[in-house]
Amino acid sequence: MILSGGIAFGCFAQSSSDGTKFSIGIDAASPNGIASEVYNFGLGVSAKIDIPAGNNLYGTIGAGYEAFFTKSILKQYGAPSSSGFVPLKAGLKYYFNQGFYGEFQAGVSIATSEGGGTAFAYAPGFGYSTPSGFDVSFRYEAWSKDGTFGQVAARIAYRF
Numbered sequence: 001m002i003l004s005g006g007i008a009f010g011c012f013a014q015s016s017s018d019g020t021k022f023s024i025g026i027d028a029a030s031p032n033g034i035a036s037e038v039y040n041f042g043l044g045v046s047a048k049i050d051i052p053a054g055n056n057l058y059g060t061i062g063a064g065y066e067a068f069f070t071k072s073i074l075k076q077y078g079a080p081s082s083s084g085f086v087p088l089k090a091g092l093k094y095y096f097n098q099g100f101y102g103e104f105q106a107g108v109s110i111a112t113s114e115g116g117g118t119a120f121a122y123a124p125g126f127g128y129s130t131p132s133g134f135d136v137s138f139r140y141e142a143w144s145k146d147g148t149f150g151q152v153a154a155r156i157a158y159r160f
Contacts, residue, residue, distance in 0.1 A: 020050065025158070026046075029152065057095075059092060062090070091104050122141070125137055135157040
């Protein structure tokens with residue numbers, strides 16, 4: 001799914017003069033809903049490719065690693081200190097003006113623990129890219145599998 005989306009967006013690369021952008025960032029997350037009963041916060045790293053698809057429109061492909069840290073009370077009862085996840089997402093990003101953008105991505109989140117499985121992931125968000133290459137974004141992200149693991153997250157990245 002992600003590969004075919006990247007190929008399709010790559011076909012439109014000639015329609016924009018901005019060119020393909022690559023970014024590497026640090027993510028911080030605050031779990032909400034049921035997830036907040038188990039985890040205090042999450043930290044991760046991510047990489048993203050933005051591929052021109054039209055005027056001010058980009059196709060995106062992203063991957064990363066996120067660790068969510070278990071609440072102390074649960075660790076006393078034998079819970080692991082953290083849980084790891086690998087989110088793989090593709091989507092669209094639209095620049096409104098002067099670096100401000102809206103974005104929507106969907107894909108999967110793969111648990112790194114044995115038996116953790118794979119969940120459907122979706123993430124609407126917004127952000128700002130500076131001319132010097134810094135990118136700051138905020139998103140709501142949810143992973144759905146037998147319930148929903150929700151989070152509010154921020155990403156600070158360098159784009160080149």
